[in-house]
Amino acid sequence: MVHGWDTARSIGAPFDLPDDVIAAAVPIALAVPDGDFRSDEGSVFARALAGAEGQDDFDLVLRHLGRSPDWAPTVVG
Template sequence: MDIRDLDRRAGAVLGEVVMQVRPEQLWFPTPCPDWTVRGLLRHLVSQNVGLAAAALNGSASSQTWNSGRLGDNPAGAYRRSNARVADAFADGGALDRLVEVREFGSFPRRIALTFHQLDCIVHAWDLARAIDIPYDPPRDMVEMALTLARRIPDTVANRGPGYAFERSVKVSGGAPELDQLLGLLGRNPEWVSPLD
């Protein structure tokens, strides 16, 4: 399996959700407590811009990692930023080259893409839940993300406020894999918007 293909597909799954966001929903709350829909979209675009720059140059400044702009077309901004990621990783022979991913450290480019794929699948759920649309990602993408999520330590030293992930939330062992993934990354699969 080529992680680049899986990542492109995950980016497209997220893109399908992004395309359904209506302007009046931009200020809706999301399961990410610090972000509205607009804030989450800006985060997604910023992450794509930063990851693409880091993939091409080995690292990127904090300013680059936070430089995503939505303008008056958030879906278009996301689509362009996602294409930048695909283009930056197109050179297949360089997947073992190190890339610095924000404050998380340096990883082989294939691992950075695996984290990106996980981010796409989980943030697509965040957006879908916020704007109240169905979300059923492909099983292989959930399985890959779940495998990675199980390897992320759940300790106060690397989870919680200020970190990429919250502490895990208990989910039944018999729950669907997507719910297990969400719980591992600190999301309540039963989250309901306070606007409902």
């Protein structure tokens, strides 16, 4: 789910999932431990980002797995 969001966001495509799919992903995402090791080279997920409180479930998943829901690709040219 998160890697799909990465791809969609990087090419400017929409990425919408049903609420039940997002709800099912929350406990799975939150089971991924956070810690300094997530800053190591080659780590699949970056450190969890603050600010998940009050966010919707999808933003919670993204932030816990080190993604900013506001991220957009840098345009070069």
